[in-house]
Every structure is written in C-alpha cells, then in structure tokens.
Amino acid sequence: MSRLIKISERSALSTTACLTLDIGYRDSVMDVHFDILLLNDGSGKLVAYLNQCPHTGVNLNWQPNQCFDQEQRYLACSLHGALFQPEDGFCVYGPCRGQSLVSVALVLDGDSILIDVDALPMDKLSSK
Numbered sequence: 001m002s003r004l005i006k007i008s009e010r011s012a013l014s015t016t017a018c019l020t021l022d023i024g025y026r027d028s029v030m031d032v033h034f035d036i037l038l039l040n041d042g043s044g045k046l047v048a049y050l051n052q053c054p055h056t057g058v059n060l061n062w063q064p065n066q067c068f069d070q071e072q073r074y075l076a077c078s079l080h081g082a083l084f085q086p087e088d089g090f091c092v093y094g095p096c097r098g099q100s101l102v103s104v105a106l107v108l109d110g111d112s113i114l115i116d117v118d119a120l121p122m123d124k125l126s127s128k
C-alpha cells in the first residue's frame with residue numbers, strides 16, 4: 001500500500017528553476033519532516049532529491065528556491081561549493097565528489113506532484 005502526499009504542482013516550476021520544499025506529515029507514531037529539492041533536470045523531466053548535502057547533511061540552498069550555480073548548470077551546495085548533476089544528483093565537484101543526493105520518486109497526476117511516503121528512505125529523514 002502506498003500513501004501519497006501532494007508536494008507541489010507542475011505550474012509552480014514555471015517561474016523558477018528549482019523549488020525548495022519543507023515537507024511534513026504525521027504517521028501513526030511520529031511526525032516526519034524533510035526538505036526536498038524539486039526541479040526540471042534540463043531535459044524536461046521533473047526530479048526530486050532530499051535537500052541534504054552528502055558532505056555534512058545541511059540543505060544545499062542558502063535562500064529559498066536558489067539551488068543552481070551561477071551558470072545554472074549544476075545544483076550547488078552553498079556551504080562548501082559541491083556541484084551536483086541535476087539529472088541524477090551525482091556530485092562532480094567538491095568535498096563529496098563521487099557521492100550522490102538521495103533521489104525521491106515522484107508520482108505525477110495531472111498538474112499535481114506527489115510522493116509516496118512509504119517509499120522514502122526513512123533513515124535519512126528526521127522525526128519527532
């Protein structure tokens with residue numbers, strides 16, 4: 001069984017290259033919170049990653065919806081400058097080179113963008 005929650009709408013990406021989303025939900029035993037980067041990978045495909053740099057676990061962005069480097073080619077970590085390929089989250093430069101962002105599978109339903117919370121990597125999420 002899957003539990004889908006809506007995280008955004010396709011139209012929300014019409015005015016920005018990346019959305020930084022703060023997601024939270026309550027399951028039967030705890031509150032779960034995590035941040036997501038939602039973006040177009042450059043080929044028209046929507047992709048999402050946990051907003052956690054593999055280097056230290058911090059969010060990549062320093063301002064809301066600011067995820068890319070100056071050239072708009074790579075996702076960039078604002079703390080130490082790691083660069084990640086938008087299409088697969090692979091780090092090509094910086095202290096975590098060779099590691100990857102954690103991908104989040106998307107379910108598209110019309111304009112709605114959803115995720116299956118039962119498919120999330122629970123060991124990477126925070127809970128209360």
Ligand code: FES
Pocket residue numbers: 053054055056057058077078079080081082094095096
């Ligand atoms: S925390 Fe992201 S490169 Fe160091």
